[in-house]
Amino acid sequence: MSSPPAVQPRGFRALVPAPVWRELVRSATRREFRPNESLLVQDAPGTSLLLLESGRVRVVREGRDGRGRVLVALRGPGDLLGELAGHGDRRRVASVLALEPCVAHSIAYEAFRRLLRRHAVEQQFDAYIVAKMDEFAERSADLAGVRPLYRVADLFLQLVRLADPWHPEPLRIPLSQVAVAEALGLSRRAVAQIVADLRGQGVLTDGDPVEVADVGRLHVLAHAL
């Protein structure tokens, strides 16, 4: 079954020519995931990676001594998942969970690298990895002491940005308030108050489910550091 047209490729898919992405997908095994299903599990041995075609996922890491799960990143269509697995005896550093129905293609690490070499796009892969690390470093530093309202706005904005171009409800937030609280290390009461504030400001619609009503204003809040 052919995939829906990509209006604006993003992630790794944006770095390589379309035929290369298509060949990677053809050489891989198509898998579907339902909301909250695990695409990858932390500490599991990894010999393959996933090419995410549609749907958004969250990357979470379980703290030591069961200190709770922290959100590491959000990923969307065009991203790679678990791509660091190939080096030596690696285990997954984080779990990846679907936020909504997802389609991903599983490919063995060796096959993946062979294809990268064949199409001379190894540098693009390196660039992708580096960009992910940069983004992570920036985000951790920037958001460390930032007011919770802005952190929530930042999270919501990321989710809206990552939605599939053809997603029927790109403004809907596919995370419960409880999950938001866990992701950002905030109390549920704090998140509830923030959501109420954002509704009062017209940034979110009234009533459930949580949905963005003003992307422009959300963007301003997400960048208010």
Added chain:
Amino acid sequence: MVDEHADEKMTLPLYRAVVVVDMENYSGHRGAEHPKLTEMIPLVLERALDRAGHEDLWSQRLFPDSTGDGYAVGFPAERLPVLVGPFLDALQDELAYQDGMLRTLGRDVRMRMRVAVSVGPLHEDHPDAPGTGDTRVEAHRLVDAPALRSLLAESDPNLTFVVAIVSERVFDDVVAAGYGSTEPGQFVRTDVEVKKYRKPAYLHVPKASGRLLSDGFAPAQEEALPPELADLAEYTEARRGSTTTNTFTGNASGTVVQAGSIGRVHNGDDNRVEQRVRGKHNTVVGRDLNGKDVRKDSR
């Protein structure tokens, strides 16, 4: 007829001060709390004038109009210095005082307000449309200014209860001219763009706190929207767009109203029906004073 209109156009309505107040996060409160809060708003305004030593001003109010989560009211224009100075300070004190008691309604119940003050000609005597005109519209636009909303967002909810914005004319004629109890240096100029209203205005906070003190009143530096969000931003902008307010007064029998939201339907003893209808695509059908069918379509 052309002659009637010519007469109307030769006389400006009297200048009045208009105050529009909006409660922050009204919809964030639970439904059961709404009536109590709506009821409190005019009470709080009256008590604030009392605190400021100008209780007589409340009895001079014109066309008071409750909007559910807010309130609009007119005052004689010559009392603007009170409205822009002592009244705002007193309102801040009054809400701070009420805050403790609101806790008994619920831990998260808060009353913080955005206040807008404008001045200009006001059609207060028009039987069909009391308190309307550009000056009234101006006050509503000002109270919705994003810069004003962010003043509340940036301040400590336990300390700052009132943020205010005054029109350019109010600032020029009252504050800059030396009237009232505030100085120009206590106001920050901002450019307001709400729907089709685009004018400079002046922000003032009787008691600033939190980031307002550390970062100032200017909204955060705007970063350009990334291209992939531009479409969605435009879409949400359009969706939030125009809502219209229709006021229809007259005798009606068998009225049909289809509306997005209905404010109040009041049946008077003399068979007068007053409806306030808001929202897009409304059809209000009824009969006018002469028994003729009146149909108003609003978009």
